Amino acid sequence: MTQLSDFSPWESKSVSPLTLITLDLDETVWPSESVLKKAEEVQFKWLQQRAPYLTAIHDLESLRTHRRLIREQYAEIAYDLTAVRATSLRLLLEEAGDSPDLAEEAIAVFLEARNWVTPYADVPPILEKLARTYRLASLTNGNADVQCTPLKAHFHFSLTPSIAGAAKPAPDMFRQALEQAGVEPHQAVHIGDHPECDVIAAQQVGMRAVWINRQETPWPADLPPPEATIKDFYELERWLLQEIDI
Incomplete structure (x- = not known):
């Protein structure tokens, strides 16, 4: 599992081959x-x-x-x-x-x-940074419309079960996101709080995946461990700088 360490400032990093970042919504970018x-x-x-x-x-x-x-x-x-x-x-x-x-x-x-959501405090400033470099997409099993929330300016597109025709952990939503962004799985990373619906499901279509564990709950013992675990979006930024942009 990735260990976080010290990093250079964001602006000093070179352009990454990573193109697409997909994000779960409920319990990932806001409490629901x-x-x-x-x-x-x-x-x-x-x-x-x-x-x-x-x-x-x-x-x-x-x-x-x-x-x-x-x-x-x-x-x-x-x-x-x-x-x-x-x-x-x-x-x-x-x-x-x-x-x-x-x-x-x-x-x-x-x-x-x-849609009357309040994002976690760490989310808006980091999404604003990420949106300058990457395409951001929301992939949610819920029925919030990110375009009707305070985060609307940061997302390039969004997918829900009603659009994809299936809910996570089915691969449909992930595959449609890759197709819509025009990228290969290795060019994308998914961020989510659910071990099976987010982390394992994304990995099964060939994407990298990061588990956001805001409540510090144990990872399910019957599942292979996540590549990286973060507790907030500040750690997501540092992980991207270390793991992707080098």
Whole structure:
């Protein structure tokens, strides 16, 4: 595993053959738990005004339970969390006696609030630097739209399950990112917090991969160790300078 050491200033390094950096979003560039909770609360308040029969029967927890059932029952959309939410809500609205057509607008309300993210403090200054040299792409299994967040200026393109037709750890999203950037796997590195969906999945398509472990959790014993582990984007910058730009 790579050990971090002292490095020369960023500006003094030569141009690297690395062209593309792909990044996970939730728990990699921003925390998501509180954002998701808030988005669901905002949507539920909206539903209380527009779908009184539904909200007389269901609370936030029962809505979550129903979404889990939909993911199990509708395998063809299980990879797309937005489609799961929309399908679940449409079915519940109709069952309760409210208009199922409200589902689309309710999902829009949720997605707007889903993008009210606050990046980790280390992320914006490093992404601003990286975007000057590399193509940056977000690869997320979630439904945040990076172009509607404070980080929009730093990303050249973004892929989600609804665009790729599959969720990580399936290779589709990684392969589409390579194709869209016009690079070979060895010219790309992926940064993410999930051992299987980010690190192992990226390595299986031939990309380099770095595990960001902000919570200092143990690496799963049954998986091969990551090439490098970092705790924040400052360490990512130093790793790039040491491992890539030499």
